[in-house]
Amino acid sequence: MRTLIVILLTAAALVRAAEPLEARWDGTVQIPGNELHVVIDLAKNGGPNNAGQWTGSAIVPGYGVKGAALTGIVVRDGGISFTLKGALGEPKFSGRLNPDGSFVGDFLQSGNTAAFRLLKTGPPQVDPPRQGSAVGKELEGEWQGEMVLYGNKVKATLKLANQPTGAATAQFIVVGKRENILLVELVRQEGDWLLVDVPQYRMTFEARWRKDTKELAGTFAQGPMETPLVLHPAAK
Amino acid sequence: MTKTLLFLAFSASACLAQSMFRGDAAHSGTYAGSGPRAMRGVKWKFPTGGRVVASAVSRDAVVYFGSDDGNLYAVDSATGHQVWKFTTAGPISSTPAVDGGGVYFASYDGKFYALNPKSGALKWKFASAGERRFEAKGLHGMQPFTQTIADPFDVFLSSPVLAGGAVFFGSGDGHLYALDAASGELRWKFKTGDVVHASPAYAAGTVYFGSWDSYFYAVDAATGKEKWRFHGGEDALIHNQVGFQSSPAVVDGVVYTGCRDSNVYALDAATGKEKWRVNNQGSWVNSSPAVANGKVYFGTSDSSLFQAVDAATGKPVFKQQLKAYVFSSPSLAGDAVYLGILNGTMEARDRNTGELLWTFQTETSKQNRNWILTADGKFNSQMFYQSNWHEGPMVAADRQFGIGAIFSAPLVADGVLYFGSADGYLYAIE
Numbered sequence: 040m041r042t043l044i045v046i047l048l049t050a051a052a053l054v055r056a057a058e059p060l061e062a063r064w065d066g067t068v069q070i071p072g073n074e075l076h077v078v079i080d081l082a083k084n085g086g087p088n089n090a091g092q093w094t095g096s097a098i099v100p101g102y103g104v105k106g107a108a109l110t111g112i113v114v115r116d117g118g119i120s121f122t123l124k125g126a127l128g129e130p131k132f133s134g135r136l137n138p139d140g141s142f143v144g145d146f147l148q149s150g151n152t153a154a155f156r157l158l159k160t161g162p163p164q165v166d167p168p169r170q171g172s173a174v175g176k177e178l179e180g181e182w183q184g185e186m187v188l189y190g191n192k193v194k195a196t197l198k199l200a201n202q203p204t205g206a207a208t209a210q211f212i213v214v215g216k217r218e219n220i221l222l223v224e225l226v227r228q229e230g231d232w233l234l235v236d237v238p239q240y241r242m243t244f245e246a247r248w249r250k251d252t253k254e255l256a257g258t259f260a261q262g263p264m265e266t267p268l269v270l271h272p273a274a275k
Numbered sequence: 276m277t278k279t280l281l282f283l284a285f286s287a288s289a290c291l292a293q294s295m296f297r298g299d300a301a302h303s304g305t306y307a308g309s310g311p312r313a314m315r316g317v318k319w320k321f322p323t324g325g326r327v328v329a330s331a332v333s334r335d336a337v338v339y340f341g342s343d344d345g346n347l348y349a350v351d352s353a354t355g356h357q358v359w360k361f362t363t364a365g366p367i368s369s370t371p372a373v374d375g376g377g378v379y380f381a382s383y384d385g386k387f388y389a390l391n392p393k394s395g396a397l398k399w400k401f402a403s404a405g406e407r408r409f410e411a412k413g414l415h416g417m418q419p420f421t422q423t424i425a426d427p428f429d430v431f432l433s434s435p436v437l438a439g440g441a442v443f444f445g446s447g448d449g450h451l452y453a454l455d456a457a458s459g460e461l462r463w464k465f466k467t468g469d470v471v472h473a474s475p476a477y478a479a480g481t482v483y484f485g486s487w488d489s490y491f492y493a494v495d496a497a498t499g500k501e502k503w504r505f506h507g508g509e510d511a512l513i514h515n516q517v518g519f520q521s522s523p524a525v526v527d528g529v530v531y532t533g534c535r536d537s538n539v540y541a542l543d544a545a546t547g548k549e550k551w552r553v554n555n556q557g558s559w560v561n562s563s564p565a566v567a568n569g570k571v572y573f574g575t576s577d578s579s580l581f582q583a584v585d586a587a588t589g590k591p592v593f594k595q596q597l598k599a600y601v602f603s604s605p606s607l608a609g610d611a612v613y614l615g616i617l618n619g620t621m622e623a624r625d626r627n628t629g630e631l632l633w634t635f636q637t638e639t640s641k642q643n644r645n646w647i648l649t650a651d652g653k654f655n656s657q658m659f660y661q662s663n664w665h666e667g668p669m670v671a672a673d674r675q676f677g678i679g680a681i682f683s684a685p686l687v688a689d690g691v692l693y694f695g696s697a698d699g700y701l702y703a704i705e
Contacts, residue, residue: 065322074644076699078322098322100699101677103344105324106360164356229396260364 106166304565327695341367485519508536574601
C-alpha cells in the first residue's frame, strides 16, 4: 500500500513537473521609455469541465488590470501564446521558457512589439472568470421601463430567461431614435440584487428587486454616466 | 468581581467584533499583541491593478483592503491568496470597516457599499451626491492662478467607523453621513463647507471629524446635531495651509488631530476648547496621530519628522528625522511603532525612544526609476518637478508616488504587519 502511494505521489509530481509554465510569472515588458510591470498566472486543469485545458489571468499594477482573463492560450513546441482579454487594447503574448528558467518573448499591441521577461514567483493564482447565475422565478420574463439617456427619453426592455446550464441569459433592448440590441455577456442575481453586464459598450444595469412594488429599481450606467431606470413586468 | 469580569469579557468581545481604520472606533492607532520587532522578510505580497493607498483591516484570518483599481479584496492572511473581490466603478481609497454583518467602505464612484464578509456579495449601497478631490484656484501656487485645480495630494477617501448600529463616513460632497449599518438607510447627514476625506472617530456618543472647510466638528452620533466646532488655520491665497486631512484619535476625553495648517491640536472632547498645539512650521500633518500611555505619535510631510509628544502638555518626548514625507499614520503594537514613508519604505521604531529597529523598502523604491530618489533615499525633486504650470504638478506627484510610496497606515495582526503601497501591492511582513 505504501509503495502504491509513493508511486502515485511520484507520478503526480512528474505530471506537475511536466508543466513548467504552470506558475505565477512576474516581470516587465520593455516598452520604450516605460517598463510595464505585469504578473501572469498560468494553470492547467482549471476545473472539472476543462480538464487538461490552460487557463490564465493577468495583473498590470497601475493600469487598473486585476484578474483579466487570458484567452486563446496555445502551448505548442515549447512555446506559448495568449491574448490579454478586455484590457490594454488586448495585447498578445508570444513566448517560451529560457534555459535559465525565465519566461521570455514578445508582447504585441496595436502593431508595436516589445520584449518581455518574466520570472517564476510561485504557484499560479488564476482569477476565476466572473460567473453568471440563474435568476429567481419572479424575475424571469419581460420587463419594461423608461430612462433619460443623454437628455433623451428612451424605452428599455429586458428579457430574462434561465437556461439549462444553470445561468440566466438576457436580451436588453434600448429604443431611442433607433432600436439597439445590447449584447449581454453576464446576468447575475445575488439576493435581491440583479446585475446585467454589457462590457462591449461598458454598460451595466444594476437593480434591486422590490418585492412589495414588483419592480426592478436601479441604475443604468455607461462608463461614468449613470441614470435611474425602473423596470416593471410587461403587460401580458 | 464577577461584574468586572463580565465587563472585561464584553469589552474584549466588542473589540474583536469590529475591525476598522486605526484599530478601533476611537482611532487610537493601537493594536493588540506585538508586531515584528526584527524583520524576517516578506510573508507574502498580493498584487492589484492600482495604487493601494488606504489601509487593511483583518477579521477571522481574512485581510480586507481596497485598491485604486476599483476592487475591494478579501485575502487569506495565511497564504496571501484571494478569497473574493468586489468591483466598484472607482478607486477605493477608503479603509473598510468590518463586523460580523458586513464589510463597509467608500469608493470614488460616489457610492458607499456594504458587502457580506464571507462571500463578498452586495448587501446594500448608498449614493452620496458624488466624490471629488479638494480643489481651489491657485492651489499650492499652481498656475494659472485663475484656474481651479484638484489637489493631487488629496489621496484618501474617508474611512467608515462603526458604532451603535450605525456606520459614519465623510464624503467629497461635504457631508458626514450616518447610515443604518444593517439596511443602509440614511439616519442623518451633517453639512460642512468643503470636502470631508478625514475619517470620523467615535467616542461616548459623539462623532469627531475635520473638514477641508478649516473646521473640526463634534456631532451627536444619535441625532447629527452639532455639539461644537473648532476653527483651524486658513490660507486664502494658495489654500495650502488649510483643511483637516488627518483623522482624529479620541483618548481619555481629549481629541488629537493633525491639520494641514501644520499644527497638531489637542482639544477637549466635551467642549472643543484647545488644550495645546504643536506647530510644525508650515509642514502638513496629514498623518493621523496614534495615542497610548500618555504619548501622542505623528509624522509630518515636508519636514519629514516622526515625533512623540506628551499627551497632557504637547511637550516633545522625541523627534526623529526621516528621509521623506509622511502621510501614513503610526501604528503601535508591543514596544514598537510602525510607519510608512512616501519614499517607498516602512519603518519600525522603538516606541519609547523612536530609535530605528528596521526598514523595509519596496522593490519599486529600490529600482528608483528616473532617479526620483537621491542615492540616500530622499526625494530628488529636481528630477521630477519641472514646472508649476498646467499639469506639471500633477505629473510630478504621479512620478513621486510611482516610487512605491506608502500612504497606508500599517495593520498589526497576529504578529504580522500589513500595508499597501502605491506600487499596487499589499505587503505582509513578518
